[in-house]
Amino acid sequence: MSVHRLQSSPMNAVSEEPVAIDFDGVVARFGALHAMGPTTLSVRQGEFLAVVGPSGCGKSTLLNMVAGTLRPAEGVVRYKGDAVTAINHDVGYITQKNFCLPWRTVEANVRLPLEFRRIPKAEAARRVRIAIDKVGLGGFEKAYPRQLSGGMLQRVMIARTLAYEPDIYLMDEPFGSLDAQLRTRMHGELLKLWQETGATFVFVTHDLQEAITLADRVVVMSGRPGRPKRVVDIELPRPRDVIDIQSNPAFGAYVKELWAALDVH
Amino acid sequence: MSGGSIPSGSTPRRRALPADAFLQLGLAILAVAAWEIVARAFGTDFWTSSPSAVAAELGRWAASGQLAVDLQLTLTEAGVGFVIGSVAGGLIGFILGWMTRLGDLFEPFILSLYTLPKIALAPLFVLWFGIGATNKIMFAAMLVFFMVFFTTYQGTRQVDRDLVENARLLGAGKWDIWTKIAIPYSAVWIFTGIRIGLPYALIGAIVGEFVAAEAGVGFRIKEATSFFNTAAVFAGLIVLMCISLVLLGLLKLLESRALAWQSAGNRVSAGDPT
Ligand SMILES: Nc1ncnc2c1ncn2[C@@H]1O[C@H](COP(=O)(O)OP(=O)(O)OP(=O)(O)O)[C@@H](O)[C@H]1O
Numbered sequence A: 001m002s003v004h005r006l007q008s009s010p011m012n013a014v015s016e017e018p019v020a021i022d023f024d025g026v027v028a029r030f031g032a033l034h035a036m037g038p039t040t041l042s043v044r045q046g047e048f049l050a051v052v053g054p055s056g057c058g059k060s061t062l063l064n065m066v067a068g069t070l071r072p073a074e075g076v077v078r079y080k081g082d083a084v085t086a087i088n089h090d091v092g093y094i095t096q097k098n099f100c101l102p103w104r105t106v107e108a109n110v111r112l113p114l115e116f117r118r119i120p121k122a123e124a125a126r127r128v129r130i131a132i133d134k135v136g137l138g139g140f141e142k143a144y145p146r147q148l149s150g151g152m153l154q155r156v157m158i159a160r161t162l163a164y165e166p167d168i169y170l171m172d173e174p175f176g177s178l179d180a181q182l183r184t185r186m187h188g189e190l191l192k193l194w195q196e197t198g199a200t201f202v203f204v205t206h207d208l209q210e211a212i213t214l215a216d217r218v219v220v221m222s223g224r225p226g227r228p229k230r231v232v233d234i235e236l237p238r239p240r241d242v243i244d245i246q247s248n249p250a251f252g253a254y255v256k257e258l259w260a261a262l263d264v265h
Numbered sequence B: 001m002s003g004g005s006i007p008s009g010s011t012p013r014r015r016a017l018p019a020d021a022f023l024q025l026g027l028a029i030l031a032v033a034a035w036e037i038v039a040r041a042f043g044t045d046f047w048t049s050s051p052s053a054v055a056a057e058l059g060r061w062a063a064s065g066q067l068a069v070d071l072q073l074t075l076t077e078a079g080v081g082f083v084i085g086s087v088a089g090g091l092i093g094f095i096l097g098w099m100t101r102l103g104d105l106f107e108p109f110i111l112s113l114y115t116l117p118k119i120a121l122a123p124l125f126v127l128w129f130g131i132g133a134t135n136k137i138m139f140a141a142m143l144v145f146f147m148v149f150f151t152t153y154q155g156t157r158q159v160d161r162d163l164v165e166n167a168r169l170l171g172a173g174k175w176d177i178w179t180k181i182a183i184p185y186s187a188v189w190i191f192t193g194i195r196i197g198l199p200y201a202l203i204g205a206i207v208g209e210f211v212a213a214e215a216g217v218g219f220r221i222k223e224a225t226s227f228f229n230t231a232a233v234f235a236g237l238i239v240l241m242c243i244s245l246v247l248l249g250l251l252k253l254l255e256s257r258a259l260a261w262q263s264a265g266n267r268v269s270a271g272d273p274t
């Protein structure tokens, strides 16, 4: 089967968009460890890209390079045409690790990037309220992180990112610690957000169904040193209903296809 | 999800029941009574004095006006030393803790100072600062400094560097990192250091007075010992104990205000789910 299908259907209008992120022969090394690459891959503006692959194959590494917290050993990562050489303030990065500040309430944690960006108080308060509602943490504004569960902390991190409305969302298994119901709800919210903002999403996950539900394209990485071994276009109609989409006959076929692609023979 | 109430902490702080308070009071009375009885029955006054003799001595000390003078002197020495030591220790510990390069550079010196029994410096301080209050202030400040400094330095160095990186990603400038990440993070450790360091302020003042002084609670204890006045020695010890308890209470109050989030799990009840 061809790696990259011809993009003909109207829902892939995104293929006309300029490239937002461009990995050009990127290799990551940690000392002697060849962790990832060479990876060549571009993400278009407004695209929803999902990345799947075995643990330790370099998915987080890939995101770190877009955020500018890690430099490639070889190759270059470009963001809107320019090589990323410093921290990239256009990205909203929801990391695998939780970085809630324990001395700040939920509200104050979500407000943090707005304070850094010198957003006026009233506007900041409005955005914080909306972001907290979106992730379903209404009622917990005044709680401190130590009073919250893992999944709630993860949602605080998401709300914090939503609040400053970045151009690109990097999400590293953001829904890993949520229950199935909440996860489905978050999928709906995420698709709405994507539709409303036209932002670019790079979404790392281990959950194939999740990847198919959300993404325009799913990149399947090989084991370490990870490189994209397969890119599958998800040609399901948009806008998608996160529940109905699962009963689409093509959905099951995509799951099968991705399983086969992941399989290490 | 519907807004719920904030879960209260899984381990609510155990509060002493009124019954416990009575029990504690009873134990204290029992101990004092035993002390008095043993002193009378076995005639051990010379070594242990007795509560009645100590009380009488305290009364005499207070009535003569000397207690107020001694107390004021010792408290001033300890207090000023405490403030100087805490500020200097917190500040330097904070700076060396965050500036890793600088911290690495000083690490061997810090470690060698850490192992030094600092009480041994008392005679040297007499040489440097004379036998007046300055000597005790500096000595107390030095002891407090090291406690606050080490605690702040070591606690601060444990910080996850990724936390700072993440703040930068969120748009933090240098100043933001200092004021919104570094200071609140280190505040916990500075407070811990200050709490550990507080008794050392008193230790510093007392040891200083033991070595060379003309007044102060420590000086009274030493003087009383040389006259074999056991009751006065115990009177001095009781005054010291009272001072420590009051100081510790004050610090706890201050800490619970400054670091409200630490005890949040137990105190914040349901939020208003609007
Ligand atoms: N800072 C680092 N220092 C040394 N090695 C690292 C570092 N970060 C990542 N690695 C190594 O690089 C490889 C890729 O790591 P990465 O975190 O990108 O994996 P991942 O695909 O995100 O895995 P997971 O799905 O488990 O999160 C791993 O083998 C890891 O051990």
Ligand SMILES: [Mg+2]
Residues within 6 Å of the ligand: A059, A060, A061, A096, A172
């Ligand atoms: Mg990862």
